[in-house]
Amino acid sequence: MSLSVLMLSWEFPPRIVGGLAAHVHDLSVELSRKGVEVHVLTLDFPGAAERERVNGVNVYRVDSYKYPAPDFASWIAMMNVNLLNYACGLLRSVLQRPSIIHAHDWLVAYAGIALKHIFRVPLVATIHSTEYGRRGGIHDDYQRMIASTEAWLSREAWRVICCSRYMAEEVNRVLGTPLDKIDVIPNGVYIENFQPRDNRAELRSRYALPHEKLVLYVGRLVHEKGVHLLVEAIPRILHSVDAKFVIVGEGYLKEWVKRRAGELGVSQKVYVTGFLDVETLRRLYTIADVLVMPSLYEPFGIVALEAAASRLPIVSTCVGGIGEIVSHMESCVCVYPNPDSIAWGVVQVLTNPGLAEHIRNNAYERVKSAYTWGRIADQTLGVYHRVLNEYKSIEGWKPRL
Amino acid sequence: MRVVFLSWEYPPRIVGELAWQVQSQIERLRRKGLKIDLVTISDAGYYVEEPAPSFRITRITSPVSHHSTIITWMVSINTEAARIVADIYHSESDRIILHTYDWHFAPASSALKKALNIPWVASLYSLEQHRSLNPNSPLSSCIRTIEWHMVRECDFLLVRDEWMLREVRNNLSIDREAVVVSNPSAADWEDQVLQLYEKLVSS
Numbered sequence: 001m002s003l004s005v006l007m008l009s010w011e012f013p014p015r016i017v018g019g020l021a022a023h024v025h026d027l028s029v030e031l032s033r034k035g036v037e038v039h040v041l042t043l044d045f046p047g048a049a050e051r052e053r054v055n056g057v058n059v060y061r062v063d064s065y066k067y068p069a070p071d072f073a074s075w076i077a078m079m080n081v082n083l084l085n086y087a088c089g090l091l092r093s094v095l096q097r098p099s100i101i102h103a104h105d106w107l108v109a110y111a112g113i114a115l116k117h118i119f120r121v122p123l124v125a126t127i128h129s130t131e132y133g134r135r136g137g138i139h140d141d142y143q144r145m146i147a148s149t150e151a152w153l154s155r156e157a158w159r160v161i162c163c164s165r166y167m168a169e170e171v172n173r174v175l176g177t178p179l180d181k182i183d184v185i186p187n188g189v190y191i192e193n194f195q196p197r198d199n200r201a202e203l204r205s206r207y208a209l210p211h212e213k214l215v216l217y218v219g220r221l222v223h224e225k226g227v228h229l230l231v232e233a234i235p236r237i238l239h240s241v242d243a244k245f246v247i248v249g250e251g252y253l254k255e256w257v258k259r260r261a262g263e264l265g266v267s268q269k270v271y272v273t274g275f276l277d278v279e280t281l282r283r284l285y286t287i288a289d290v291l292v293m294p295s296l297y298e299p300f301g302i303v304a305l306e307a308a309a310s311r312l313p314i315v316s317t318c319v320g321g322i323g324e325i326v327s328h329m330e331s332c333v334c335v336y337p338n339p340d341s342i343a344w345g346v347v348q349v350l351t352n353p354g355l356a357e358h359i360r361n362n363a364y365e366r367v368k369s370a371y372t373w374g375r376i377a378d379q380t381l382g383v384y385h386r387v388l389n390e391y392k393s394i395e396g397w398k399p400r401l
Numbered sequence: 402m403r404v405v406f407l408s409w410e411y412p413p414r415i416v417g418e419l420a421w422q423v424q425s426q427i428e429r430l431r432r433k434g435l436k437i438d439l440v441t442i443s444d445a446g447y448y449v450e451e452p453a454p455s456f457r458i459t460r461i462t463s464p465v466s467h468h469s470t471i472i473t474w475m476v477s478i479n480t481e482a483a484r485i486v487a488d489i490y491h492s493e494s495d496r497i498i499l500h501t502y503d504w505h506f507a508p509a510s511s512a513l514k515k516a517l518n519i520p521w522v523a524s525l526y527s528l529e530q531h532r533s534l535n536p537n538s539p540l541s542s543c544i545r546t547i548e549w550h551m552v553r554e555c556d557f558l559l560v561r562d563e564w565m566l567r568e569v570r571n572n573l574s575i576d577r578e579a580v581v582v583s584n585p586s587a588a589d590w591e592d593q594v595l596q597l598y599e600k601l602v603s604s
Contacts, residue, residue: 067546070539073469077476078543081508088516110480114509117484118516120491141467148466149477155464400491 003384004037006091006098006115008083008108010076012042012059018220019302020128023187024104025054030188030377032056036384039095041087041111043079062086073145080110087115097399100124100384106131106146109153116156120399122391124383125157127167129299132174133320134224136297151175158387161380163187163300164321170299183383186325187302188373194309196286204287207271208244213350215243216288216312218281218303219295221251221272226294226317229339231257233294234266236343241350245270246288248281285310290349290356294335294342298322304332305371308363313356315345325371329355331363402602403436403495405486407506409478411441411458419502419526422585429591431456435598436495440485440506442478459485472543479509486513496602498522504529504544507551514554520601522594523555525565530572549573552580557597559583 007028011021028038038057043064044050050061062082069075091097102124103112109125116123131146132138138147154160154177161183162168168182208214215237219225227247234245247257247270254272261270276284285291291307293316301322307314308331316322318334326332333355335345349356391397406427410420423439431437436455443460450458461481468474486509490497499510499521507523514521529548533541552558552573558580560566566582569575583593 068539068542069472070543071469074472074540074543077473081476081479081512084508084512085515088512092516092518110476114480114483114512117487118512120487142469145465145467145469145473148464152464152477398491 004098005100005102007040007102008112009042009104010107012040014048015045026373028057029055030373034377083111084114106149109149113156122158122387124159125153126161127171130174133297159383161185164324166320167299185379187300188371188376189305189309191309200287203283207246213241213243213289215245216291217247219249221249221253224297226296229294230292231260232339233343235264237346240347247272248276250275285312288312295319305367308367311360311364313349313360331359331366404498404500405438406500407440408502409442409505433591440482483509490517498598504547507547511554521555522557524559528572557581
């Protein structure tokens with residue numbers, strides 16, 4: 001019998017909230033290519049079909065607003081009730097019983113755990129980040145509730161997958177999950193999607209003058225991503241190099257970035273694009289001169305992979321998972337999370353073509369050898385097979401015949 | 402046949418009148434020889450009791466330590482209830498019926514019915530429309546929507562009198578034959594309910 005997986009994720013393209021959508025999509029497609037029957041249960045999106053087949057993956061989209069809710073957490077809870085109901089009907093009619101249920105993050109914890117027990121199917125959970133990490137600690141009961149839900153999901157999961165050793169240690173420390181229950185499997189990238197395209201000069205001219213270097217930031221405009229540190233570094237960088245700073249992403253700091261750039265007298269050098277479509281973003285990677293990742297918290301750092309796949313030199317604080325992808329002066333310039341250090345790193349790369357060439361080539365080779373989706377799908381399959389072998393070998397906890 | 406009752410109150414957890422109603426109804430059905438499981442809520446941790454032959458009580462608690470509203474608490478409790486009922490289903494050979502009280506365990510019951518083909522009887526003693534000071538608030542709207550789905554998805558809905566029947570029809574816009582008026586004060590109440598269970602098991 002072939003292996004079948006029911007993936008639960010609150011986002012899947014075209015519903016994109018963060019990096020989870022691309023992760024679940026790419027992993028599902030790659031597993032399907034390897035012969036796994038993959039079913040993704042996710043939330044609805046305007047214009048997207050309720051059921052469709054995407055690159056070999058069966059996708060089901062559930063009405064996420066069936067119940068009114070007083071707050072976000074209650075909406076998540078009732079959205080899980082919808083997911084669970086839909087999945088129960090699906091598993092009885094179309095899918096039969098999958099080999100594995102794979103839940104991504106606390107947002108689908110209720111449905112994943114209930115399905116595990118109702119059908120007695122082993123549950124695998126990927127914890128992409130923790131509330132503790134996202135908030136820099138747990139400060140109120142709302143955050144405590146989310147952290148507690150994350151811990152519950154980790155307890156109920158047969159195995160827990162984290163994208164970096166850093167995250168594995170955080171999940172161990174914060175959620176109390178034993179380290180020997182956690183498998184570290186990184187995120188991946190399709191290198192072929194990040195190769196140079198035509199009309200690069202034309203695209204570049206939209207963002208920078210010919211003599212200006214192009215400094216790129218990609219990420220949510222929130223405190224944990226450190227965009228505020230980059231903004232403060234801009235005048236110091238401009239002191240040595242003439243450059244344009246393209247800041248891609250949305251977040252609560254967006255207006256602050258614009259206002260602060262004005263206060264620093266560098267508005268004409270800063271272009272805040274907001275959210276960009278995938279294609280434009282991939283092209284931007286290929287025309288920029290340096291990518292800056294000034295993150296304070298980064299469970300993995302998918303942007304570093306995308307930049308490396310585009311042969312774009314990286315300057316980063318190398319916190320969290322980034323430090324496991326790149327290393328200082330080999331495949332990246334690592335800096336401290338303060339404006340002076342960030343400015344120093346950017347100037348190093350922009351004024352030293354030999355260094356830029358060296359780190360971008362090494363980063364590209366590193367990504368090519370260790371972060372392809374084919375390799376990641378193989379590692380994930382290894383976890384599934386381990387879980388299934390253990391499940392088969394135990395007595396009890398099998399479905400009623 | 403084994404009936405699994407799900408109620409958010411049962412002595413010593415007494416919130417209102419429902420605790421006594423559930424206790425009395427279970428006792429009357431137990432005397433008729435019915436095998437009964439009760440899944441209810443504990444505020445002092447998970448534990449199992451067997452107060453009488455063929456009667457087991459499983460008291461469950463939320464696996465999540467803090468909650469923003471009663472909704473997040475209740476959905477986490479429902480997940481636990483689904484786990485307990487699924488364990489009973491997978492480990493017993495009896496045909497199982499679910500019997501719930503009010504809206505609290507509707508999400509788990511709906512899923513269990515769909516997934517494992519377990520028949521579901523729902524008793525309705527009050528409506529959010531009656532309980533809430535602001536029935537149109539987002540919280541009450543959410544609970545009213547749960548009630549709306551519950552009365553449509555259960556196999557039989559039991560109400561205790563004609564007034565409640567009218568209230569259910571008016572507030573939840575339902576006109577189903579599956580709404581049964583069955584007054585627990587009636588001397589033959591347990592026979593009526595047992596007949597209903599038999600009908601569900603044989604169908």
